[in-house]
Amino acid sequence: MPHKITVEHSFETGHRLPHLGGKCVSLHGHSWSAAVTVSAPELSPEVTVVEFGALKVGLRRWIDEHLDHATMLGARDRLIEPLLAEGSRVFCFGVERPADVAEQFAYGLPWPTVEAVAVLLGRVAESVLAGLPCAVGARVERVLVRETRLNTAVYEPPVPR
Numbered sequence: 001m002p003h004k005i006t007v008e009h010s011f012e013t014g015h016r017l018p019h020l021g022g023k024c025v026s027l028h029g030h031s032w033s034a035a036v037t038v039s040a041p042e043l044s045p046e047v048t049v050v051e052f053g054a055l056k057v058g059l060r061r062w063i064d065e066h067l068d069h070a071t072m073l074g075a076r077d078r079l080i081e082p083l084l085a086e087g088s089r090v091f092c093f094g095v096e097r098p099a100d101v102a103e104q105f106a107y108g109l110p111w112p113t114v115e116a117v118a119v120l121l122g123r124v125a126e127s128v129l130a131g132l133p134c135a136v137g138a139r140v141e142r143v144l145v146r147e148t149r150l151n152t153a154v155y156e157p158p159v160p161r
């Protein structure tokens with residue numbers, strides 16, 4: 001699509017990936033960053049794809065409330081209970097019927113890999129965008145998530161038919 005805007009945010013979050021083995025089994029943290037690109041075929045009457053501030057507020061609020069200073073774990077991870085018992089913030093991926101509405105965005109993603117975080121934030125961004133005035137046909141085109149200076153994942157949601 002010809003028109004694209006990108007907003008970014010960062011968050012400090014722990015995770016672990018016991019299914020990958022090696023050092024990923026250890027609980028560890030990263031300074032994550034996410035860049036969300038929204039595209040549109042035509043600009044709105046306000047000459048925007050979507051207003052930067054409104055999109056950033058929606059995304060930042062969700063990330064800061066649910067991921068920042070939390071630990072992202074898979075639904076089957078045995079660290080969930082002890083961390084919750086310690087009063088730590090935990091965000092679970094791949095819960096089948098999550099009581100927590102926010103965790104519904106992580107359905108079908110059993111472990112918090114960088115790829116899974118990109119899909120999660122793509123779904124969150126789609127939900128934020130759906131509540132904002134924006135150009136006709138505006139859609140989330142790309143989510144880039146950076147876990148370390150060297151490791152990134154990109155999710156490009158399928159184009160709706």
Ligand SMILES: Nc1nc2c(c(=O)[nH]1)N=C([C@H](O)[C@H](O)COP(=O)(O)OP(=O)(O)OP(=O)(O)O)CN2
Pocket residue numbers: 017020024028112113114115148150151
């Ligand atoms: N495809 C994926 N592979 C790995 C993921 C992932 O999310 N998706 N995650 C990890 C670990 O979380 C780890 O934090 C990163 O691993 P790695 O890059 O091997 O570790 P370093 O940052 O220490 O790398 P160096 O370049 O050696 O410093 C692993 N794989």
